[in-house]
Amino acid sequence: MPRFDVISQGEELLSGSTVDTNAGWICHELAEIGLEPGRVTVVGDVFDDIRDVIGEAARRVTVVICTGGLGPTSDDLTSEAAAAAFDQVTVSNPEALAQVEERYRARKREMPPANRKQAVLPVGATVLVNHLGTAPGFRMEEGGTVLFFLPGVPFEMKAMVKEHVIPELRARFVLPPRRTVVLRCMGIAESVAAQKMEGFERPGVLVGYRANMPEVHVKLHLAAGIEAEPLIAEVRARLGDVIFGVDTGSLAEVVGGHLRARGETIATAESCTAGRIAAALGAVPGASDYLLGGAVVYSNAEKVRQCGVDPDILEEFGAVSEPVARALAEGIRARVGATWGLGVTGIAGPGGGSPEKPIGTVHFALAGPTGTLHRKVHLPFERERVLLFTVGAALDLLRREVEGST
Amino acid sequence: MPRFDVISQGEELLSGSTVDTNAGWICHELAEIGLEPGRVTVVGDVFDDIRDVIGEAARRVTVVICTGGLGPTSDDLTSEAAAAAFDQVTVSNPEALAQVEERYRARKREMPPANRKQAVLPVGATVLVNHLGTAPGFRMEEGGTVLFFLPGVPFEMKAMVKEHVIPELRARFVLPPRRTVVLRCMGIAESVAAQKMEGFERPGVLVGYRANMPEVHVKLHLAAGIEAEPLIAEVRARLGDVIFGVDTGSLAEVVGGHLRARGETIATAESCTAGRIAAALGAVPGASDYLLGGAVVYSNAEKVRQCGVDPDILEEFGAVSEPVARALAEGIRARVGATWGLGVTGIAGPGGGSPEKPIGTVHFALAGPTGTLHRKVHLPFERERVLLFTVGAALDLLRREVEGST
Numbered sequence: 092m093p094r095f096d097v098i099s100q101g102e103e104l105l106s107g108s109t110v111d112t113n114a115g116w117i118c119h120e121l122a123e124i125g126l127e128p129g130r131v132t133v134v135g136d137v138f139d140d141i142r143d144v145i146g147e148a149a150r151r152v153t154v155v156i157c158t159g160g161l162g163p164t165s166d167d168l169t170s171e172a173a174a175a176a177f178d179q180v181t182v183s184n185p186e187a188l189a190q191v192e193e194r195y196r197a198r199k200r201e202m203p204p205a206n207r208k209q210a211v212l213p214v215g216a217t218v219l220v221n222h223l224g225t226a227p228g229f230r231m232e233e234g235g236t237v238l239f240f241l242p243g244v245p246f247e248m249k250a251m252v253k254e255h256v257i258p259e260l261r262a263r264f265v266l267p268p269r270r271t272v273v274l275r276c277m278g279i280a281e282s283v284a285a286q287k288m289e290g291f292e293r294p295g296v297l298v299g300y301r302a303n304m305p306e307v308h309v310k311l312h313l314a315a316g317i318e319a320e321p322l323i324a325e326v327r328a329r330l331g332d333v334i335f336g337v338d339t340g341s342l343a344e345v346v347g348g349h350l351r352a353r354g355e356t357i358a359t360a361e362s363c364t365a366g367r368i369a370a371a372l373g374a375v376p377g378a379s380d381y382l383l384g385g386a387v388v389y390s391n392a393e394k395v396r397q398c399g400v401d402p403d404i405l406e407e408f409g410a411v412s413e414p415v416a417r418a419l420a421e422g423i424r425a426r427v428g429a430t431w432g433l434g435v436t437g438i439a440g441p442g443g444g445s446p447e448k449p450i451g452t453v454h455f456a457l458a459g460p461t462g463t464l465h466r467k468v469h470l471p472f473e474r475e476r477v478l479l480f481t482v483g484a485a486l487d488l489l490r491r492e493v494e495g496s497t
Numbered sequence: 498m499p500r501f502d503v504i505s506q507g508e509e510l511l512s513g514s515t516v517d518t519n520a521g522w523i524c525h526e527l528a529e530i531g532l533e534p535g536r537v538t539v540v541g542d543v544f545d546d547i548r549d550v551i552g553e554a555a556r557r558v559t560v561v562i563c564t565g566g567l568g569p570t571s572d573d574l575t576s577e578a579a580a581a582a583f584d585q586v587t588v589s590n591p592e593a594l595a596q597v598e599e600r601y602r603a604r605k606r607e608m609p610p611a612n613r614k615q616a617v618l619p620v621g622a623t624v625l626v627n628h629l630g631t632a633p634g635f636r637m638e639e640g641g642t643v644l645f646f647l648p649g650v651p652f653e654m655k656a657m658v659k660e661h662v663i664p665e666l667r668a669r670f671v672l673p674p675r676r677t678v679v680l681r682c683m684g685i686a687e688s689v690a691a692q693k694m695e696g697f698e699r700p701g702v703l704v705g706y707r708a709n710m711p712e713v714h715v716k717l718h719l720a721a722g723i724e725a726e727p728l729i730a731e732v733r734a735r736l737g738d739v740i741f742g743v744d745t746g747s748l749a750e751v752v753g754g755h756l757r758a759r760g761e762t763i764a765t766a767e768s769c770t771a772g773r774i775a776a777a778l779g780a781v782p783g784a785s786d787y788l789l790g791g792a793v794v795y796s797n798a799e800k801v802r803q804c805g806v807d808p809d810i811l812e813e814f815g816a817v818s819e820p821v822a823r824a825l826a827e828g829i830r831a832r833v834g835a836t837w838g839l840g841v842t843g844i845a846g847p848g849g850g851s852p853e854k855p856i857g858t859v860h861f862a863l864a865g866p867t868g869t870l871h872r873k874v875h876l877p878f879e880r881e882r883v884l885l886f887t888v889g890a891a892l893d894l895l896r897r898e899v900e901g902s903t
Contacts, residue, residue, distance in 0.1 A: 103707045105534045107521030114539065115513030128511045130546065133520065133537035136705070140536065164691035164706050198877035205688045223879060225688075244708070246881065301513070359772075359793065365779025366765075366772020369793040373771025376847050376880060384799030386792060387765065387775040393790030393833060397803075427799060441782050474782060 092127040093264050095154035098134060098144055100169055101243055104159075105135040113158050113248055119301070120252055123312075125266035126154060136160075141172035149176065149236040154260065156252070159243030161226035163205040169240055170229070174213035177233050184212040187227040194225050216240075219255045223247045228255065237263070272319050274309045274326055275336040275345075277487040281307050287329045296322065304476070305483030306342060309334075335490050342486045343371045349493040350381035350430075357489070358427035359385030360398050360419035362410065362436040363453065364478055368485050383429050388419065398422030398434070409448070411436050413465050416454035424458040431492070432458040435485050439477045453481050457488050464488065498533040499670050501560035504540065504550055506575055507649055510565075511541040519564050519654055526658060531672030532560060542566075547578035555582065555642045560666065562658070565649030567632035569611040575646060576635075580619035583639050590618040593633040600631050622646075625661045629653045634661065643669070678717040678725050680732055683748055683893040685739040687713050693735045702728065710882070711889030712748060715740075741896050748892045749777045755899040756787035756836075763895070764833035765791030766804050766825035768816065768842040769859065770884055774891050789835050794825065804828030804840070815854070817842050819871050822860035830864040837898070838864040841891050843876075845883045859887050863894050870894065 097117050103109040114131040122128060129152045134144045141160065148155045160169030174181045188210035195202040212218070212229045219228035219239070226242040228251050239256050241248045260266075276284060281302045288309065292298055295314035300307065309330070311322055327334055336345045350357060359369045369385040372378050386397040391410055394400040400418040408414050416434045424432025437453030444450035451470040456463055468484055470477045503523050509515040520537040528534055535558045540550045547566065554561045566575030580587045594616035601608040618624070618635050625634035625645070632648040634657050645662050647654045666672075682690060687708045694715065698704050701720035706713065715736070717728055729743055742751045756763060765775045775791040778784055792803040797816055800806040806824040814820050822840045830838025843859030850856035857876040862869055874890055876883045 102705055104521070105524050105537060106528055107523075107525030109707070109709070110516060110518055110521055112516055115510070115516055117513075118511055119513030122512060128541060130550065131511060131539035133539075135534060144536065162706075162708075163688035166705055199875075203686075203688050203692050205692045223882075244710075299512075361772070363779075364776065365784070365788065366767070366775035366791060366793060367779070369772035369795075370770065370776050370884075373769075373773075373793070373795060374881065374884065378771070379795055382771065382793075383796045384793045384803065385772060385795075386803075387772060387779070387788075387790045389775075389779060389785055390789045396832070397790065397792075426802070475780065478776075478780065 092125060093154060094127045094129040094152040095121055095156060096129045096148040096152045097131045098148060098155065098157040099131065099243070100134055100141055100157060100159035102136040102166065104133045113243065113245055116245070116249065117156050117158070117252060120257065121154070121156070121260070123271055124257060124261060125269065126260065126264070136166040136168060138168050138172055138175075141168055142175045145173055145238070146176035149233050149238060153236050155236060155238040156241065156256065157238065158241045158248050161209060161228070161240065161242045163203070163208050163225075167208070170212050173216075173231065173238070173240060177213070177231070179213050179215070181211045182214050183207070184210050184216070184218060184227075184229075186218045187212055187229070190218065190220060190227045191225050219251055221247055221251060222254075223250055230255070230259075267314065269315065270313045270317075270319065272311045272313065272323060273338055274311070274323070274330070274334050275339060275342070276307045276309060276330060276333040277305065277335050277342055277483050277490075279307055279330065279333040284309055284330060288326070291326070291329070305480045332491065335487065335494070341375075342483060342490065344375050346486050346490045346493065347372060347375050347378060347381060349490065351377075353493060355430035355493065356381050356383050357431045357433065358383050358423045358429035360388055360423035360432065360434045361385065362388050362394065362419070363439045364435055364437075364481050364485075365389055367478060368433065368435065368482050371482050371486065383427050385427075386423055394419065398426070411438055411448055411452055411454060413454055413456075413467065416456040417458070417463050417465055420456035420458035421463055430460065431489060433485055433489060434458070435481060437477070437481055439474045439481075441474060451477050453477070453484070455485050455488055457492060459492060464492070498531060498673065499560060500533045500535040500558040501527055501562060502535045502554040502558045503537045504554060504561065504563040505537065505649070506540050506547055506563065506565035508542040508572065510539045519649065519651055522651070522655065523562050523564070523658060526663065527560070527562070527666070530663060530667060531675060532666065532670070542572045542574065544574050544578055544581075547574055548581045551579055551644070552582035555639050555644060559642050561642060561644040562647065562662065563644065564647045564654050567615060567634070567646065567648045569609070569614050569631075573614070576618055579622075579637065579644070579646060583619070583637070585619050585621070587617045588620050589613070590616050590622070590624060590635075592624045593618055593635070596624065596626060596633050597631055625657060627653055627657060628660075629656055636661070636665075673721050675721060676719045676725065678719065678729060679744055680715045680717070680729065680736070680740050681742040681745060681748070681751075682713045682715060682736060682739040683711065683741050683889050683896070685713055685736065690715055690736060694732070697732070697735070711886045738897065741893065741900070747781075748889060748896065750781050752892050752896045752899065753778060753781050753784055753787055755896065757783075759899060761836035761899065762787050762789050763837045763839065764789050764829045764835035766794055766829035766838065766840045767791065768794050768800065768825070769845045770841055770843075770887050770891075771795055773884060774839065774841065774888050777888050777892065789833050791833075792829055800825065804832070817844055817854055817858055817860060819860050819862075819873065822862035823864070823869050823871055826862035826864035827869055836866065837895060839891055839895060840864070841887060843883070843887060845880045845887075847880060857883050859883070859890070861891050861894055863898060865898060870898070
């Protein structure tokens with residue numbers, strides 16, 4: 092198997108102010124198509140370091156993916172360093188310059204002179220189109236090693252790996268044909284999933300796991316000729332209905348697809364999540380087919396005003412309680428006139444916890460055509476993770492109701 | 498300045514199933530005391546790779562911190578690899594063995610035989626006590642370089658860095674104090690910021706940039722004895738009021754702090770962002786001091802129902818227009834009774850664009866005690882980035898209104 096190295100360039104990665112998630116993603120994608128990871132190296136903004144790391148990697152492995160350092164500022168040194176690693180020079184690449192200029196023209200903006208620097212590439216480098224940002228990528232070949240240089244902005248980098256890197260590597264190397272099936276789960280920990288999958292592996296079937304919070308993905312890597320369907324059925328028997336999709340998009344996309352297929356609509360009433368559930372639904376293109384609107388009801392007064400929650404209930408049970416969650420869901424459903432109303436109220440922390448209602452206590456309710464469901468969960472995490480998992484759990488409650496008869 | 502390398506060992510880091518947060522933390526801690534970060538290398542469970550990475554680092558820098566691979570299982574190879582890197586052998590270290598045994602005794606458990614492996618260290622290594630786990634750490638000195646080997650479990654590693662590594666490094670090197678000032682900006686591209694900062698660097702003052710979308714951070718790295726205040730004033734003169742904070746938290750935190758200080762409140766009415774602005778405000782601990790609530794008004798019917806937008810205005814100007822943005826802001830402000838009402842309507846794409854209103858067209862309005870401001874922007878990006886920058890621009894409009902007289 093050909094080996095690859097990943098180089099992440101950027102002072103902010105080395106200083107610890109940004110966590111490098113690019114390298115892990117790249118390792119995962121390239122391992123998926125059959126390449127073997129060698130090393131990941133993170134290097135800062137020191138020219139000699141970048142040059143040395145690139146040169147050493149090229150001598151060690153056959154594929155090098157380098158991200159970052161392609162911006163227009165003086166600390167963006169990757170292009171010069173890549174040239175120096177192979178005793179070459181850089182030159183303004185007309186194709187790259189045309190791309191940078193076109194990007195500004197399309198946005199009807201003047202290109203700052205600094206951005207001309209983004210088109211200065213090692214002599215002989217091939218330009219890689221970046222459809223999502225100003226920094227063109229490039230590739231080089233040196234002594235049997237192919238090197239890809241991509242921007243550090245994650246979604247730009249990911250699109251370019253998919254468009255440029257994966258197809259070239261697939262064409263270049265004879266990689267054992269294999270297929271990966273991704274079973275997306277909500278409401279199970281990675282370690283619990285792994286425990287339930289124990290002993291599942293067999294010749295031609297490898298199992299991988301990935302925590303993609305709040306989702307967990309279980310992956311079956313299948314060698315050529317292995318049939319997927321019976322294996323998927325077997326995984327379903329082990330993991331049950333925490334699986335919300337097989338080779339699908341995110342939970343919000345899956346739920347949205349079900350709603351669209353059923354011609355149904357949704358409205359939300361959110362306290363602790365403050366709009367995050369609606370925003371997750373609204374992040375999916377075409378969400379206006381089923382997302383009508385919602386209420387952010389952070390204050391008790393807004394719970395009363397926007398959803399008609401009875402002030403006596405708030406007084407008696409407190410804002411984080413089953414009756415309030417039900418009233419939120421039923422109130423927003425009736426007022427918006429949606430098929431489904433989703434109500435959420437909880438304590439995200441760090442303040443606000445008590446022995447009876449510790450931080451992480453969240454009440455959900457889903458009001459629908461045949462009544463209202465309630466769920467209570469305890470998410471023993473810090474604020475950001477409580478909110479993240481609350482969104483997942485809320486969408487999953489909806490998913491379980493709408494997926495059956497789609 | 499003495500340079501250090503960090504080595505993170507573990508197949509789960511290389512496969513992308515776990516994000517390496519240890520290395521960034523170590524870099525930050527050691528940079529704080531004045532050491533200069535060299536490289537971070539992530540390496541898997543291949544013996545030769547681990548041995549090579551350790552040996553190469555020791556030849557390159559004067560301090561090496563290696564985490565992971567000290568456990569009792571067959572894929573824990575760090576001790577053997579560290580010995581091999583310097584042509585040494587390992588031996589069962591009585592002091593380390595006593596520690597592992599003591600750890601089990603204290604928990605009143607039988608020590609599994611496999612754990613004896615954790616006391617097998619390179620000959621001549623010094624044991625480092627781990628008070629929080631079974632794996633002892635160790636240190637070696639080779640050719641003027643000191644190497645620390647620590648467990649990969651973050652809280653064990655962190656405690657040992659503080660107990661063993663930092664004190665030794667402080668005693669060993671005369672470290673110059675230095676300071677980094679972070680100026681947070683909204684509404685300026687990284688390249689434009691860099692252009693305006695051209696020629697700012699001087700002896701003892703380095704400038705760095707970081708795009709932390711939608712924010713841009715300009716960093717001043719100051720050597721000992723350099724006064725920060727005059728430099729900050731000079732950067733303000735160059736960049737102007739795009740700077741929303743110096744050494745502060747995120748824009749949502751800064752805006753929230755201003756609102757709290759003024760005793761004011763905010764309500765939102767969001768179309769395209771579908772709750773994301775309210776969620777950004779609500780992600781900050783203590784947001785209930787100023788965030789009352791808001792409306793997600795994805796459908797036109799909800800714009801009318803929740804904010805009282807005149808249907809004739811929707812008909813005449815369309816949902817994405819100045820009059821609708823104003824009506825949203827004024828309507829939500831009046832209904833919630835907040836000091837400020839923020840209204841947003843735009844076209845995030847990929848559908849819905851037209852020649853007059855291309856994708857990325859967003860109208861903002863901010864209604865307050867003395868009237869309503871309107872802004873129109875064009876964000877020529879794909880959906881996710883349009884939404885991200887819309888949140889930034891909306892919060893920044895609010896920030897400019899509330900920061901003056903806090």
